[in-house]
Amino acid sequence: MYSGLTAMKKKSVAVVIVSNGPGELTTWVNPVVDELNKINKSFSDDDKIDFTLRLVLVPCPNSTGKEFLVANSWNKFELITKSKSFWKLLIRPHSFSNWPKKGIVIFLGGDQFWSILLAKRLGYLNITYAEWVSRWPQWTNEIAAMNAKVKELIPKKYKYKCKVIGDLIADIKLNNEISLKNKEKHYIALLPGSKKAKLSVGIPFFLEVADHIAEENQNINFIIPIAPTTDKSEYLFFQSNKNPIAKYYRSKIKTIKKFKDSPFDYVIETSKNTKIYLIKKHPCYEILKECDLAITTIGANTAELAAITLPMVVVLPTQHLNMMNAWDGIFGVIGKISVINRLLTFIFKNFYFKKKKFFAWPNIKAKKMIVPERIGNISPREIAREILFLIQNRDQLKSIRDNLSKERGDSGAAKKLASMIVNSIKKL
16 A cells, blocks of 8 residues: 555655656656755765655556556655545545654646645645646645646746746656667657557547558658557457457558667568567657657647657547447447447537547647647548658758747756755755
């Protein structure tokens, strides 16, 4: 359920970090913790801050279930609580540990409300790192904003709480040992999704896109970062006749083989001899940063790609909305009823998709089209043609990358946020 209870010491101040997925742990939490410890280590013995560092994982649909193991392996926290224990922690915090009278809760992933709720329950101060927007400025004590645009969105009477610190993801240290060796080739990342509803469409659709591209340009390698919640066996399943959507596409997987002495774990060979390399490491920003662009479905992955300023084309083939029996959750259940299936398809196509202006996170936040979105009755050949055009027109790719970069913040954010935490502790 939790880690470190027996080793806990009752200290003067608790620094509690709230987070969720592996991406946030790696790119936000880890750099801030390192900078916090570095600052404290630089103080003289008399000035050192006596604090206990704790991590609270919160419920999130984008989490993988492996966050606890990742964080625990760092040996940086005296207490880690799993996301499934969050509500119990709120109700009975002392069943997990002794909590100092003074402390700070820092939001670094998940829903900002959870960190505010936990801070109120423990009677601690709250600091929110706001990447795109600060949702509850009236209830937080301090706001660390990624850029000036975030501060502009905060109501005037709460702006005094906000300090622009920059982009936490800009401080990540990439593993230079992991690299794409063949620099002469172009690399395209394929992100068909992680949940069954998206994979059922994404896998057959993206396989055919790759085949069309490879048919025209042999100088392109394809990469799929396997989401932690998926497995290579699902790629075989969703391209087979067991998936009702697969019958609309010709491309199939001929083989999936283990790949040795390579940053990749497996290689797919399609029925048309196109090779697609799979990598299990998550997050694999080192590999993605070296790609020319990505083809992705909608979702949180568009925010991650934007964070590393990787140009992308976002696709959502709406011609398969009527196949709702392949979806997850309640839509999958009621979608089996033909009348409701037709009604839901009609509502999505005629109201939701027409009303919603943007689907990719960078476009939503910028309120303009930064990356191309292809939503509707689209074909793999259409997407392949657009990708081939972009590969041949480097200026357009550079323009997308530059626009993504403008929406991010400066480096040095981890050190600035750590300094905010230290200054807040000194005021307690």
